[in-house]
Amino acid sequence: MQPVPELPEVEVVRRGVAAHVVGRRFGAVELYGERVARRHESGPADLAARLAQREVLAAGRRGKYLWLVLDGDEALVIHLGMSGQLLVESAELPREKHAHAIFELPGEMQLRFVDQRTFGGLQLVELVADRFGDSMVPAVITHIAPDPLEDAFDQPAVVRAMRKRHTALKRALLDQSLVSGIGNIYADEALWRTPVHGERFTDRLTARIIAETLDHAAEVMREALGQGGTSFDALYVNVNGASGYFDRSLNAYGQQGRPCRRCGTLMVREAFMNRSSHSCPHCQPRPRR
DNA sequence: CGACCATCCTGACCGC
DNA sequence: TGCGGTCAGGATGGTC
CATH class of the missing domain: 1.10.8.50 (Helicase, Ruva Protein; domain 3)
Known part of the structure; x- marks a missing residue:
């Protein structure tokens, strides 16, 4: 049984992304279906276009929210929802049935967002000062409190x-x-x-x-x-x-x-x-x- | 603003 | 074998 992602599972994913995606630049980005980009007002085509060719500078997390800091002071916010996964794998592998986003990476690799139940999704937003600490957080998660493993947790x-x-x-x-x-x-x-x-x-x-x-x-x-x-x-x-x-x-x-x-x-x-x-x-x- | 519920979704599972 | 019902639950947007 695959566990529903809570903090530890999301942190495992963040570490994996930090190891394999940070410091690299996306090539083309393809989104499949409307739902993965439902929080992005201009729709999936616009989101994919804005993500293509961006460099990943860091991987952050607060609670169950994960984000990739991109060049241009923006963050790609990723929520795994109930069943989301991030995979880094060969571009030659067939697309998973529930792959909703595919990011080309150097070396014929891809970052894939796979989510059977589509409670998860992607958003591209600006970074803002954190109310709870001295870091920067995506603008759409300012209502999310620090988690118990953060220094900012009071x-x-x-x-x-x-x-x-x-x-x-x-x-x-x-x-x-x-x-x-x-x-x-x-x-x-x-x-x-x-x-x-x-x-x-x-x-x-x-x-x-x-x-x-x-x-x-x-x-x-x-x-x-x-x-x-x-x-x-x-x-x-x-x-x-x-x-x-x-x-x-x-x-x-x-x-x-x-x-x-x-x-x-x-x-x-x-x-x-x-x-x-x-x-x-x-x-x-x-x-x- | 606080409290709290319905809603979204797919696949596994169960009983008939 | 198939089919309908039930269950799993994170976050949001709505009501009161």
């Missing part, structure tokens, strides 16, 4: 902001304007480690519990990165790079029906926010109604 401020809201802790963890990079899988893992139920309200939790949960989110993402971040093939950048982590290390996500690794109680899966939450009913009791 944990006490995030805890205060969460406690001002009246919302479920898990909802807050998934809110990319409060803290970015956390998706359903790492949210469940962080909540299990604390342990705390994700439906507890943020304004009724201590600052310490919220801080610990954020610490655990950072910890579990670092662990995933440690296992997946060095495994990409020299000529193949793939979001599957972190998948080894999923085979062995999950304590909560997908563990329903199995004994809790801390107390042995059977783990449960519950519906939450039109998705699923996984938790231990003993270690993470539901809040009283």
